[in-house]
Amino acid sequence: MANVQEEWLEKAISEGHINYIDYNKFTEPIEIGIGGFGKVFKSEWRDSELTVALKCLKVYTSIDEKIIKDFINELKLLRSVSNHPNIISFYGVTKDSNGYYNMVLQYADNGTLREYLMANFTKLQWTDKLCIAKEVALGLLFLHDNNIIHRDLHSKNILIHLRQPKITDFGLSKQSNEVTSNSNAHGMQAYIEPQCLIKRGYKRDKRSDIYSFGQILWEISSGRPPFSSFESRDLIVIQVFQGNREDPIEGTPSSYIELYKKCWDNDPANRPEIMQFSTL
Numbered sequence: 001m002a003n004v005q006e007e008w009l010e011k012a013i014s015e016g017h018i019n020y021i022d023y024n025k026f027t028e029p030i031e032i033g034i035g036g037f038g039k040v041f042k043s044e045w046r047d048s049e050l051t052v053a054l055k056c057l058k059v060y061t062s063i064d065e066k067i068i069k070d071f072i073n074e075l076k077l078l079r080s081v082s083n084h085p086n087i088i089s090f091y092g093v094t095k096d097s098n099g100y101y102n103m104v105l106q107y108a109d110n111g112t113l114r115e116y117l118m119a120n121f122t123k124l125q126w127t128d129k130l131c132i133a134k135e136v137a138l139g140l141l142f143l144h145d146n147n148i149i150h151r152d153l154h155s156k157n158i159l160i161h162l163r164q165p166k167i168t169d170f171g172l173s174k175q176s177n178e179v180t181s182n183s184n185a186h187g188m189q190a191y192i193e194p195q196c197l198i199k200r201g202y203k204r205d206k207r208s209d210i211y212s213f214g215q216i217l218w219e220i221s222s223g224r225p226p227f228s229s230f231e232s233r234d235l236i237v238i239q240v241f242q243g244n245r246e247d248p249i250e251g252t253p254s255s256y257i258e259l260y261k262k263c264w265d266n267d268p269a270n271r272p273e274i275m276q277f278s279t280l
Contacts (some may be wrong), residue, residue, distance in 0.1 A: 008072060009093070009101065018079060019092030021045070021104055026094070029054055035169070038100070042107055045091075052091065055103040074170040075103065081146055081170075086139030088159060088168040108159035108166060113216070114225060116160040121223030126253065129220050130280055132165055133256075137277035139167040140213060144206050144274050151204050153212035154191040155219050189236045190226040191215045194266055197241050207268040213277075214263025218245075221252045221260075256280075 012018040029041030038056040045052050057071045078090035089106035096102055110116045113132070117124075136158060143150060150157075150167065157169040193211035195202045215226045226246050227236045243266055248257045259280075262272050 009075070012075075013093065018075060021092045021094045023094045023096050026052070026054070029096075041102075045104070050091075051107040051109075053105045053107045054094070054096075055105055056096065057101045057103075071101075071103075077148060077170045078103070078105075081143060081148060084139060084142045085164065086135050086166055087142060088166045105168070106161065106166070108161040108168075110160035110163065112156045113158040113160055113165060114155035114219075117155070117219065117223045124223075126251075130256075133217055133220050134277070134280040135165045136167070136213070136216060137274055137280060139165065140209060141274045141278055143167070144209070149204060149206055150209050150212075152188075153209050153216065154188045155216055155225060156188070158216070189233050189240060192240065193268070194240050194243065195268065197237060205268075206274070207271045210263050210271040210274060211268075213274070214260040214271075217256070217260035217263065218249075221256065222246070222249045 009018070013020045025046055027044040027046065029043040031039055032042045032053070033040045035055055041054040041056065043052055043054055044050070057068065075090075075093070078088075081087050082090035088108070091104040091106070094102050094104055113136075140150070140153070148170075150170065152169060153167070157167065159166045159168050191212040193204075193208050196204065196208075219225055227239055230236050230239065245261070245264055259272070259277065262270065265271050
């Protein structure tokens with residue numbers, strides 16, 4: 001781990017800003033996926049009788065300094081926002097037997113929103129869909145009220161636990177007062193606003209999250225990811241660049257359609273603020 005980031009983490013632990021949990025408190029981890037920082041494991045936290053996800057930071061080469069910074073950035077944000085029911089809970093960090101730091105996070109029993117929709121869509125009523133949409137909106141409202149821009153919001157960065165959506169993956173997130181400009185299309189192209197593809201040096205803001213939220217609203221109404229009929233990322237980028245959007249699904253309430261169309265407006269100034277969705 002790069003010295004500056006490791007010093008920050010160790011200082012945060014020693015001063016009690018981040019909870020450190022001994023690795024022997026966890027049962028033998030089971031690999032469940034791969035994240036942006038490394039592997040993700042499922043384990044049981046013996047003392048608390050909680051099932052947790054261990055998100056490992058495993059650095060292979062010198063070019064991974066940005067990954068380390070993103071890991072630390074996520075830690076900083078999680079410790080300030082994880083007390084909301086629609087944000088994944090952050091319990092602390094641990095160091096595994098190989099010497100790698102792991103975030104200790106709430107484990108979501110129903111996987112990602114994308115997986116949940118694919119597995120359960122035929123059973124969901126519109127009341128269920130509206131409930132999911134509203135709770136995602138409440139989580140995003142909490143982030144925006146705390147001046148945090150997610151910048152990578154999509155259906156695989158929302159987990160479902162006990163049928164409740166929880167926003168996760170804050171590696172690309174920023175405080176809204178940060179001056180960082182980033183027009184690179186990090187993340188999933190279908191959820192990225194056109195400005196990131198058009199304007200060099202474009203700085204994402206809260207309205208960028210609103211665009212992504214609009215795509216998520218459509219996905220909740222359809223049960224499938226936006227532009228899933230296109231096989232390549234380049235074709236999706238072309239669709240977004242040209243201003244094309246998915247068609248409404250038959251049976252979708254007209255007021256719901258109106259909301260997500262406002263969200264994915266090409267002009268960020270025309271997009272609503274997230275607080276307007278708390279009454280979905």
